[in-house]
Amino acid sequence: MTAQSSSSTPAPGGASTSNGDAGAPLIRLEGIKKIFFTDEVETHALSGIHLQIKQGEYIAIAGPSGCGKSTLLSILGLLDSPSSGEYRLKTQPVAQLSLSERTRIRNREIGFIFQAFNLIGDLNVYENVELPLTYRGMSSAERKKRSQEVLERVGMAHRMKHYPSQLSGGQQQRVAVARALVGQPAILLADEPTGNLDSKNGEAVMELLNQLHRDGATICMVTHDARYTSFAERAVHLFDGRIVEETTSDRAEVRA
Secondary structure (H helix, E strand, C coil): CCCCCCCCCCCCCCCCCCCCCCCCCCEEEEEEEEEEEECCEEEEEEEEEEEEECCCCEEEEECCCCCCHHHHHHHHCCCCCCCEEEEEECCEEHHHCCHHHHHHHHHHHEEEEECCCCCCCCCCHHHHHHHHHHCCCCCHHHHHHHHHHHHHHCCCHHHCCCCHHHCCHHHHHHHHHHHHHCCCCCEEEEECCCCCCCHHHHHHHHHHHHHHHHCCCCEEEEECCHHHHCCCCEEEEEECCEEEEEEECCCCCCCC
16 A cells, blocks of 8 residues: 655644744643552553654654553643643643633644544545544535545545445554544644554555655654654653653654
């Protein structure tokens, strides 16, 4: 499978914000901690994370199971809140946002790619991709234009009337990528995007992410698979809720 790009589709990361600073990182985390309480047990999932992600960067968050990778991604995606510390998205302190503002940002600024695809079984490919745009109240014509463009871009336009059950795992993940792209988000968050795929389809999805990055996308990917950390420009390695190492990949792509 090869990624197909469309010059008419804006790359992710093009969204503007009124309080943005061109010189500031897209994301800044300072001293982020996350503590879970179960009965009398206190679990420190994250213990003081300091991290910056620049516009157009491709980073991997790596580490063994239970090290805090998915918790960190949930905080980055505004699906969860830290117990303490500061998270700034485009210079905006996230803690100051209301629930409705967070929901709006998730819809407009963040594209999610999940390990389990999370496609809706009784909607066809086109309807799955279009869905985030319907929540914006976008016109039918604009929804159709954007959805068809991103499906072309990921090489799935020919399957837009098919249902998830009629697709392979690799095809479902491509549809999930298209759904994440359709809103032209500032950042793509990918949680183990190859976790449910065989090696051939996993490599194809990783090449698709590489192409999106070359086109200008900002990507943050969680993976426990050391084979895939080198696809990113920078890998942040977690252990027991802490960043223990940061590495730069020899295979880092230079965007055209």
